Amino acid sequence: MARPRKPEDPDSFQPCDRCGKCYSPAAWWPEGVVCGYCYQAAKRTTGRCPCGHEGVLPGLIDGAPVCRRCSGITLNVDCVECGAETELYRGGCCLRCILKYTATELLRSPDTGEIDPKLTVIVDALGAMERPNSGLTWIRQAHVKTFLKALAAQKEITHEAVDTLPPSRTTNYVRALLAEHGVLPVRDELLARFEVWAINKQAKVIDTEQQMIIDQFRRWGLLRHLRSSSPISNSAFLRAKQSFTVAIEFCNWLTLERGLTVTQISQHELDAWQAGGTSTRGHVYRFIRWAIATRIIPSYLTLVPHRRGTAARLDAESQTAAVDKAVYADDLTDRDRLAAILIIVFGQPVEKIANLTWDDIVVTDPAVVLHLGEYPIKLPPPLDIPARTLAAGNVNGQTAAHPRSPWVFRGYTPGAHLDPAHLRLRLKPLFAALAARLGTLTELTKTTPVAILAQILGYDATTLEAHARMAGAGYAEYIALRD
Ligand SMILES: [Zn+2]
Ligand SMILES: [Zn+2]
């Protein structure tokens, strides 16, 4: 971000003793005159002086940076607030103190002028950031300021209070930060989102009798199931939304097109519903299954379920090419590399990969060992390199967001793992994750017995058996051998 320099002016200025150029001088140091550019650079030089002092090293002796004492340079680089020796910005304060001050001012209650003790964790988390300037960039945005002020105006800091603020990335981020630091209990955000969304959505049901049925479907057909598997996955969230949306569309279709309610339908209506639109209409399946189970409609009614298992698959040759690219291409991060290897070589779903912790991938000097199922697998070189680099570097290691994170793939939300949807998107230039995984499973089932694969890769044997059938291999006998 170096600004373009002004032209030299030898008529007005003598040459700088550091760079030899004729710019406006900024200081007269023991070594001589120093221009504004060299002065700025000197103030920002930090490290350990040969004398042992650590901090700002403005001096230059035999080309090596040295501290103020060794160089005899007088320079004010002591923060009046925290005492840190670093570049000062405003009022004799360092960037970190300005960041903390800015946050504190925004988070004061408009009523009392005090800051809620719960909100001080935000100030502390920002103050602990490795790079305070990125914290300042964040907090200086108008929408962030507005959000923090609105948060400070809440009577009490609870999930419900945060829910009343406009939903945004900032809202999610700060909520997660508060949860990560124990100020708010950890909540299943997707589940909470579904609850709010579904209540609003069901107002769209036209007929009052069907409104009650849809309300029951929400409570007993969807929410009870979601709550029992909380925290829910992104795909469970999306599936529930789709099932609910299509169930409501079906009810309104019955009202408007047939003048009927769900309790009056026959096979004829179900067939007409499916034939009259896209395959999305098949998602009414969950609603129909629930309605049959609760005896709202007779059990002899049937629906063609939404078809699965016909997705595209990567063939063996493209797989080899993708592995080569994952290992050797320069334009990939170590994180993308490792995820790509887990998909192409081990057929792992993106959702599971995002959930992996450093207990599942154990990096030691002699070997990198994966625990995907019951048996550990050694990752052979060169496939182990991304895992090693990642373990050593611990990317995204910003302390405010991840004070004690177990995740291999850390997310942008504090304390959370990477969003699987985001990972899928990142890998898209390399391959379609689903096609790659299905292709791998097909290839693997050609060469390795299903029962063994199931144990190594952490898959259900019946799922793999379906892949084996796609591959034309009959491994049913191996499943029979399992005890
Ligand atoms: Zn200079
Ligand atoms: Zn020194």
Ligand SMILES: [Zn+2]
């Ligand atoms: Zn300071």
